[in-house]
Each structure stands twice: as C-alpha cells, then as structure tokens.
Amino acid sequence: MSKQHNIHTARRVDKAFRIIALSLTVFALLILVVLLVDIFSRGLSRINWSFFTNLPSRHSERSGILTALAGMLSLLFFTIIVALPIGIAAGIYLQEYSSKNRFARILEINIANLAGVPSVIYGILGLQLFVRLAGLGNSLIAGAFTLALLILPIIIVSTREAIRAVPNSLREASYGMGATKWQTTRRVVIPSALGGILTGIILSISRAVGETAPLLVIGALVYVPFIPEGPRDQFTTLPIQVFNWISRPQAGFILNAAAGIIVLLIITFLLNGIAIYIRNKWYKKIKY
C-alpha cells in the first residue's frame, strides 16, 4: 500500500465516522422525541379538570390524581424540612471548616459512596429504621425521612461546589474587617453561593419527585382514597399512582398512566428548567 493510499483511506474513515457519529447523536435525541410524542399522544386526551380533582377509582375514566398530588406535595414538604438544614450545614462544614484531615477524607469518600447506593436500598433502610424501629408505620413522615437521607448527598455535594466557587478574596476581605469565621460564612460566603446552593436544592427536589422504588419498599400505598392530613397519615404519590395504573390490564388505566406521566414530566422539567435558569444567572454573577 502506498502512502498516498493510506492518507486517502484515513480521510474516508474520518468522513464516515463524522456521518455515523452525527446520526447516532441525532438517534439519541430522537429517542427522547419518540418517548415524549408517544406519551403525550396517549395521555393528553385524558387530561381535564376532573383528572386533577378526582379520587382514585375502580373505573379508569373516573380516576384522578388528587390524592397522589396531595401526597406528593406533603411528602416533599416534610422531606425538604428534614434534608435542607442538615444538607446545607454539612456542605458548609465540609468546605469551610473541616481542614483536609483524615475525618474530612473519610466523610468525602462516604458521601460519594452514599450517592451511589441504589435507591431501593434506602427503601430497606427506611423500612427497618423508620417504619419499624421508630414505629412510624408506613406514614408520610417515614417516607419523608427515607427520601431525605436519599437526597442528602446531592444537597451536600452541590452546596460544597457552590461554596468552593466563591473567590477567596471575599473571605479575606471579611476577615480583614475583623469578622469571625461564622460571620464571614453567614454574611459573605453563603449569600454569594446562594444561587449554586439553590440549584442543587431544586435538582434534589426533582430527584425526590420521581422516586418510586424506596417508597414502595417502605409501604406507601398504591390505593389511597383520602388526602393525608398529618405526618402520621398513610399516603401515595404520583409515580406510585402511575406504577399502579401501568400494572392494570385494562386499556383505560394505561391512558390514565400516560396522563399521570405527562403531569409528572411537566413537574420534573419545570423544576430542572428553573434550576438551569438560576445556575446560569448565578454563574454570570459569581465571575467577579
């Protein structure tokens, strides 16, 4: 083979790869489009006002997502109350306070590991720790504690990253003015990192919205004909309601499932959109 020939082959391979790789990229995007079109074309006709206000029912066309939405909102409320203070405080401590000692290293490895633990394992943990040992039963608050542990690593990691992005000059200026470490953290570091922290919080909420498996394991019910009124009440959530409808053989419930998924997707996309918006705005601001 001549050298000239080699170069030609190499160029042809290069061109072929460019086309194949572009097609594969488009293919991956197309999967997303197909998924969305399939679900919206099935479920859109089922969405009307009564779908949001009806209780679950044996008759698919009379079923609604009222209890699932109410359960999900209450669950998120309690989850956030538990996870936010702990997550943010831990994130601040790890980035601002703990020097690079052994304890800090163990914590760091441990949090990375927790982020990789399958969510169904958190379900087993919640079942044994909160539902049974603490005697909370399959209640909202047991679900909230379980989800809080699940999203804690996400909040901690994003808080740390947001704080790391705050330039050191700000801290030094604050110390120079005679501020203490906590005063500097509270009045200078946290306000500058707020955008990044907020982004992480919203993303963790979006994660909690979609969680199904751990809640099934701790015994969230698939049929709840009432709106939970307190933290000790039983509950269901939107993904669990959808899962329940998917497992029914009747075609009407499949439509319901698709309609429920549309609502779930809109909530998820909205949360992610807000998170990206805040992040972009904040990144522009943080570049002093």
Added chain:
Amino acid sequence: MRTKEKMIEWVMMACSFVTILTTISIILVLAVDTFKFFSEVSIVDFFTDTQWTPLFADKHFGILPLLSGTLLTTTIAIVFAVPLGLIIAVYLNEYASAKFTSIVKPVLEILAAIPTVVYGFFALQFVTPLLQNFIPGLRGFNALSPGLVMGVMIIPYITSLSEDALRAVPGSLREASYGMGATKFQTAFRVMIPAASSGIIISVILAISRALGETMIVAIAAGQEPNLTFNPKESVETITTYIVQVSMGDVPQDSLEYRTIFAAGMTLFLFTYILNNISFWLRKKYQNRYE
C-alpha cells in the same frame, strides 16, 4: 462570641456526621437480617441453588436466577449505552461546533432527569411491542426491552462524564497529533481516548453501578419471574424487583421470606459498593494527571 462560634461549628459537624450514620445504618440493617437469614439457609445453597422460590410452598433460596436477571439487563444496557454514549462524547468534543454541543448536551441531560417509572411505561408500552415486530418469540415481558431503555437512561451519564474526561486532555496533545498529519478520527481514537481512558472507565463503572441498582424499569417491563437464563427474549427478575415485589406483598414480618429481601439487598449493596469504590480510587489516582 467564642462559645457561639464553637457551638455552630459543632452543630454543623454533627450534621455532616449524619452521612456516616446513614452508611453505618445501611450496613447494620442489611447485616443483622442477612445474618439471621443465613442461620436458616445455608450460604452454599444461596449461591449454588438454581431456583429462587421463597414465596412458594416448595422453597428454594438460590440467588443465581436473580443475579442472572440483574446481570442480563445490566449487560444489555451497558452494551447499548457505552458505545453510543462514547461516540456522542467524541463527536461533541472533537467534531461538532461549540453551538451544536451547547444545544445537544442539555437536551441529552433531560434523559437523565426523566423519572424511571416513565421509562418503565415506555419500555412496556412502546419498545416491547415495537421489538416484537422484528423479533419473533419475544415475550410481552422480557429482559431486552427494559435493558435497552435502561441504556437510554444512562447514555447521558456516559456522555457527560466521558466528555469531561476528553475536555481535560490538554489541547496541545490534539494539536501535536494534527501537526503530524493525523485526521480527526485518528486523533480521537489514538490520542484523545487513550489519554482520557481513566475518566472514561470511571463513567462506565458508574453506569454499571447505576444499572445494577435500577428498579422501576425492570419491575414494570421485565416480568418479575426469577428465571435462570441469559436469553433476552425471556422474562426475568432482578434483585431490585424482587425487593419491591416482596415489600409490596403481605409477607409476615420477621419471617424467613421477609428476611430474603435483606440477603438480596446485601448482595446488591456489596456489588455497587465495590464498583463505586473502584471508581473513587481511580479518580483519586488519575485526578491531577494533566495539571
């Protein structure tokens, strides 16, 4: 003033200690009942018996069918997602314009944000019927369709982590390769990918760990039948699905059947724990390679 500062520091330290407590609790919770489980079932049977029928009258406690189901769906997902995700990463980093990349990347990230129950619906209601047109003998519940859909879910993990790894390679390496007359393809596959290999391997390990632990897609579309098979047309049950199945049923607490979910959970936890630690170790080792 001093005491207040110290107290705040202590409170925040206690908060970060919650994460350590979580890990200890997970291990304890799984270990206690796994231990009780193995006091009734021999560990040799657990790893060699080819049947998993804890809920039947004739009880068998062989984890192999659940393991094969888990490995089968994971393998399908990885075989589908790794080449695809990697090629997309190479394309976005080496070929595509900055504008194209800035549009495609966030759109791909949407795939990672979609709740898994949605993917389960898609696998069962769209992908399986579609595949049945081409593949005769594909069961209504099968390993192939949820495996592929799980692959779709992990494409963004592989693409974004591999792209980060490729971007971390200094531009001078690429320029040197171009300077020698290499094409973009040669540069990508002989210079860039080898240089970014540690980051790419980490992305694959994390993707495997993610696929092993995935629950809802397989629970909905794979059939919940513990079959010791590597035939993707058959229905299978994964470890995660079994855990959900038992906890949703009315198995009496503190029974042997109930303890199976802890033994199964322990097996899953160990797998993912080892994989996560390998990736963490790799990251530490190669972190500052090009700085």
